[in-house]
Amino acid sequence: MSTHAATGGHLLGPVDQVPVGEGRAFVVDGDQVAVFRLRDGSLRALSAVCSHRGGPIADGTLDRQEVICPLHQHAFSLDSGCSSTGAGPLRTYHASLDDSGNIVIAFPPG
Amino acid sequence: MIGGGLLGLEAARGLQSHGVGVDVVHSGGHLMNAQMGPEGGAVLRRSVEALGIGVHTGSRTTAILGRDKVRGVRLRDKPDLACHMVVVAAGIRPNVDVAVSSGLAVERAIVVDDYMRVQDEEDIYAVGECVQHRGEVYGLVAPLWEQAAVLADQVTGANPTSMYLGSRTATKLKVAGVEVASMGLQGPERDTDEHIVFSEPSRGVFKSIVIRNEKVVGATLLGDSRKVAYLTQAFDRGLPLPEERISLMFDVGGPSEEAGAAELANDAQVCNCNGVSKGKLVDAVRGGFKTVSGVMDATRAGKGCGSCKLMVKQIVEWAADGTVEEEPSATYYVPGIPLDKPALMKAIRDQGLRSVSQVFAALAPGGREDARSKMGLASLMKMMLAGEYIDERDARFVNDRVHANIQRDGTFSVVPQMKGGVTSPQQLRRIADVAEKYRIPMVKLTGGQRIDLLGVPKEDLPKVWADLDMPSGYAYGKSxxxxxxxxxxxxxxxxxxxxxxxxxxxxxxxxxxxxxxxxxxxxxxxxxxxxxxxxxxxxxxxxxxxxxxxxxxxxxxxxxxxxxxxxxxxxxxxxxxxxxxxxxxxxxxxxxxxxxxxxxxxxxxxxxxxxxxxxxxxxxxxxxxxxxxxxxDYVDPWRERADPFTPGQFRTALPLEVLPQVPVRADGQPMPQTEAGREAGDLRVTR
The missing domain is CATH 3.30.413.10 (Sulfite Reductase Hemoprotein, domain 1)
Structure with a gap:
């Protein structure tokens, strides 16, 4: 992992590490981040630790809107990190692809 | 005891408990004839007689005998009955003298219309036990409350259209130690009425239910009140009835309610997995959730083992008081595709769909993917298509992606196949070696006669399987x-x-x-x-x-x-x-x-x-x-250890967890989690 010169984001390497429709966990500047590759090819990133009981969010099942934690089925918006099932929100990160097909994670402002 | 109704029987039992020999003299043809028909009365008679109370039905008392004190009662056409005490509980009869002398319409009681107005009188109203409404005279307090509400609306002018249409009375009580519940009709009245009767006099059990137009219009239950709460609800609210009518009377296996929604205390825990009380469910309904699944999502009730779902449904229906919105999705096989199972299977076949993403694209509204539908679709399509199925791994639950059962700390349990629970020294030795080599925190026998290795990190799964060299026991799937x-x-x-x-x-x-x-x-x-x-x-x-x-x-x-x-x-x-x-x-x-x-x-x-x-x-x-x-089409999924199906299939997803969560003693026995235990655990960090 290195800091991306152009964007100031963190470079996590090739997007192929994350299968389509699934998530994988990464360490980004000390944070545990779950990166998801949606079926439309776009990326999303949330805190990798479920706010409910610490479940592995990267192991969750997802669609275009939400990811569902495998432990107790709490659902979180992939865009806002907010839960539709009453759990606390997850931190969101900005995930994108650079020109060489690498995952770039940027911390939200603040 | 003169009178074999509710009060008479209860008083007879009370006297008997004070050591008095008691006979009940009842003018009706059977006991409690106001609440039940002759068959129920006969069963009740057996139960009452079994308590040592004599019963004389069809016996009209014509005189009480004795000059200075009671010596007995005289019965019409029957021998005298000797006794030292007479208690009369022969029911109530309205005192209508004032009404009669005032020239009001009186039959058995003062005749009123639906506005509680006395017949042919503009400005005189009557409510309570002294009135006769549509031929009925009520002796219970509940109808009076309903009548009083209408009276108030009329005399204040608050709601001139307010009408009293009669009360459906349901009583549930213990009479002389016997559970009795009665509501509505005692028996069928029309040719088209359905009448379901169960009678087991030796145990004092009698059940009779009258159904008209798919609604319960009457029921009598004696000696077994387990279904009373449900029947009372069905009677009061006209709930839809199960096709199998026997389940109205008995719990015939399968999911069943234990107590009625109405009777349950507010703080009673309904969902024992997620700790949701009846009160929380009711609050959710009051807060605006109008569907069962909406309430379940909001409260987490029914999201654990699911065994409380029926109860949750009943409470929501009860709390919403008939305003629950029908969920068309209740018939869908999976929530995201608006088709039931036969229609879904036909659509998949007719359109030649071979993967879960193809199903969403072709059959979901707006082609919308739905995470909650993926696992069900993946399982269904694998069943239907076997080798023709295109296996998209994101459609699987994590257990089915890594062929192990996820545990509370994000580690997995490994259960090798042990056919019929038969094993061998070689197998046991290999399992022991693996448990030692990978420092498996807990080794446990399962209920299905296998051996469970618990607390295996995802990244160790392929190595553990390789060293075990046994096939998967499938202790993780819907399979x-x-x-x-x-x-x-x-x-x-x-x-x-x-x-x-x-x-x-x-x-x-x-x-x-x-x-x-x-x-x-x-x-x-x-x-x-x-x-x-x-x-x-x-x-x-x-x-x-x-x-x-x-x-x-x-x-x-x-x-x-x-x-x-x-x-x-x-x-x-x-x-x-x-x-x-x-x-x-x-x-x-x-x-x-x-x-x-x-x-x-x-x-x-x-x-x-x-x-x-x-x-x-x-x-x-x-x-x-x-x-x-x-x-x-079967292939041992643990073969994927050598050739992962997806990149990072066995990569850890929760890098910074203290492992193991179940600390291990020197003797290999798990010990209670303590701070010391936590410190003893490995700290694993991903790279």
Whole structure:
């Protein structure tokens, strides 16, 4: 992992590490981040630790809107990190692809 | 005691408990004739007599005998009855003298209309036990409250259209130690009324239900009040009734309510997995949730084992008081595709769909993917298409992606296949070596006669499988799990058939078959049933004469149900054939996550027998062929250890967890979690 010169984001390497429709966990500047590759090819990133009981969010099942934690089925918006099932929100990160097909994670402002 | 109604019987019992010999003299033809018909009265009479209370029905008291003190009562056309005390509880009769002398319309009581206005009088109103409304005179307080509300609306002018249409009275009480509940009609009144009666006088149980136009319009229950709460609700609210009418009277296995929604205390815990009380459910309804699934999502009720779902549904319906919105999705196989199972399967076949993403694109509204539907669709399509299925791994739940069961700390449990629960020293040695090498925090025997290695990090799974060199036991999927067996004929001195061999063969044949919900099987070598075959999804019992009984739809988990006897057959080959045919029929027809204990009573054992054993619909060959295709498609998923299906399939997803969560003592026994235990755990960090 290195800091991306152009964007100031963190470079996590090739997007192929994350299968389509699934998530994988990464360490980004000390944070545990779950990166998801949606079926439309776009990326999303949330805190990798479920706010409910610490479940592995990267192991969750997802669609275009939400990811569902495998432990107790709490659902979180992939865009806002907010839960539709009453759990606390997850931190969101900005995930994108650079020109060489690498995952770039940027911390939200603040 | 003169009077064999509610109060009379209760008083008789009270006197008797003070050591007094009591006889009840009742002018009616049977006891409690205001609440129940003659058959119920006869059963009640037996129960009352069994308490040592004499009963004289059809006995009109004409005189009380004695000059200075009571010496007995005289009965019309019957011998005198000697006694030292007379208590009269012969019911109430309105005192209508004032009304009569005032010239009001009086029959049995003061006659009123639906506005509580006395007949033919503009400005005189009457309510209570002194009135007769539509021919009824009520002696209970509940109707009075309803009448009073209408009276208030009328005299204040608040609502001039307010009308009283009569009360449906339901009473539930204990009379002389016997549970009695009665509501509405005592018996059928029209030719088209349905009348369901169960009578077991020796136990003092009598149940009668009258149904009109699919609604309960009357019920009498004696000696067994378990279904009273439900029937009262059905009577009060006109709830839809189950097709199987017997379930109105008895809990016939499968999911059932334990107490009525209305009766449950507000702080009573309904969902025992997620700790949701009745009050929280009611609050959610008051807060605006109008569907059962909306309330479940908001409160988490029913999201654990699911065994409370029926109760949650009843409470929501009760709290919403008839304003629950129908959920069309209740009939969908999965929530994101608006089709029931037959329609979904037909659409998949007709359109030649081969993957879950193709199904969303073709059949979901707006082509919208739905995470909650993926697992159900993946299982269904694998069942339907076997080798033709395009296996998109994101459609699977994490357990099915990594072929192990996820635990609370994000580690996994590993259960190798141990067919029929039979193992060997070599296998045990290998398992022991693996447990030591990977410092497995807990080694446990499962309920299905296998060995569970708990607390394995995801990244260790492939290495653990390689060292075990045993196939997956499928202890994680919605699939065929295991066949439990007893010691069997080889060693057991009672064994009547080679059950162990059959159990191993069944497991070898059907290993890993996916299904709408998990399937646990058993084969027992004799009717002592040491493998608990009667409470399995499919349970087989060897009986004398070389024959085999096959039970289906049993359960002993979140629900208890004894399986239904599907067939008794002559040889193990037929057992295997019918087991496969039953499982295939279940796979093709059960709802997603519907266990056999719910499926079997839903479709009915007679129907299953005709389809599976008698082949009445000619489906046998087709079912056998479909099952055979699935069997031939089996591959041990643990083979993926050498060649992961997706990149990072076994990469850790929760890098910074303290492991193990169950600390290990020096003697290998888990110990209670303490701060010291936490510190002793490894800290694993991903890179």
């Amino acid at each position: 065929f799990r295991t066949v439990k067996t007893c010691v069997g004929q080889e060693f057991c001195r009672f064994g009547t058939g080679d059950s162990t061999k059959l159990g191993v063969e069944i497991e070898s044949t059907f290993q890993g078959i996916e299904s709408p919900a998990k399937m646990k099987l058993a084969v027992s070598g004799c009717p002592r049933n040491c493998a608990e075959s009667l409470v399995k999804d499919v349970g087989v019992v060897a009986i004398d004469g070389g024959r085999w009984e096959i039970y289906v739809g049993g359960a002993a988990g979140a629900h208890i149900r004894k399986g239904d006897l599907l067939a008794t057959v002559d040889d193990p080959e037929t057992v295997k054939l019918l087991t496969g045919r039953f499982m295939q029929y279940y796979r093709e027809n059960a709802n997603w996550l519907e266990r056999t204990y719910a499926f079997v009573p839903r479709v009915g054992i007679e129907h299953l027998r005709s389809v599976i054993v008698d082949d009445a619909e000619g489906l046998g060959e087709q079912l056998d062929a479909a099952m055979q295709a699935s069997i031939e």
